[in-house]
Amino acid sequence: MxxxxxxxxxxxxxxxxxxxxxxxxxxxxxxxxxxxxxxxxxxxxxxxxSKEELFVAVAHSVAERFFQPVLMTLQETTEDLPTALQRFGEDTLGFLCNEQSVQMWQTIIGVAGRSDVGALFFETGPKKGMQHVADFLQRQMDLGRLRQSDPMMAARHLHALLESETLMPRLFGLLKAPSNAYLREATQRALQTFFAGYAPAAVQTAGDPACQ
CATH class of the missing domain: 1.10.10.60 (Homeodomain-like)
Known part of the structure; x- marks a missing residue:
């Protein structure tokens, strides 16, 4: 045996x-x-x-090595919310947009249409990571720092905003090796939109010219 x-x-x-x-x-x-x-x-x-399951294991190994510390820092942070999410966004994009990660995402997307490797990877990796972010956002909602809403949907919106100027054009070859400065500014723009949508109701009202 x-x-x-x-x-x-x-x-x-x-x-x-x-x-x-x-x-x-x-x-x-x-x-x-x-x-x-x-x-x-x-x-x-x-x-x-199968080769598919081995590839998923490789992808998870790469992601855990780089992304787990990012999630741990977010969970344990004592920084104010904008600073914590800025750090999280920059660190996340630094990982997602590096050459090894981009090749991995492109491969997964390429084979997802003819095998279950994409679904298997998402269910056992990104979905779990997204839940950690959702848990963090739920705590911020409970503390009154964000408006009450579906935390998983908020986590998805946050990731979509972060990736819109970075990972998406990177995957299609439109963005080559973005600098740290570019990722920092892209994160700032993403968070401006995120906070505009998820700020507590009192903050949104105070910022509405019609209410002043």
Whole structure:
């Protein structure tokens, strides 16, 4: 009986990440990955039943390495809300828009139409991350810093605003290697719109010229 170990699983993921990066999802084979990991295809399939599931594991490994600290910082922050979200936005976009991440997103989108890899990745990764953001926003609503609303919808709106000037044009090749200054300013514009929509009712009323 073969014993599965976490160390072996991580070694396979690391080897797969290298092969996927070099050959792309379509060009990579389980044989190549097994050879790079120093094992057999039988061992590889014992950990990951398909190339799709292995790719999702690679994507999650990359995301967790970079994004988990960002989420942890947001959850534990003692900064005021605008400062906390500015930091969160810049850190998030720095990860989403780097070359490795863009290649990963493009690959997932490319194969999502003909396999379940896209849905599998979203359900076990981004959806969970979005829930963490929603939980944070719910606490801000309870403290009266944001208007009461559906926190998950607010989290989706926040991410959409952050990505509209950055990740979306990056995926289509319209934005090349955005600078930190660009990401900072894009985050500022996104948050201006977000706070305009989710500011507490008293703040929105005070800012309405018709009420002055």
């Amino acid at each position: 073969r014993v599965r170990t976490e160390a072996k699983r991580e070694a396979i993921i690391e080897a797969a990440a290298e092969v996927f990066l070099e050959a792309g999802f379509e060009g990579a084979s389980m044989s190549q990955i097994a050879t790079r990991a120093g094992g057999s295809k039988r061992t590889l399939y014992g950990y990951f039943p």
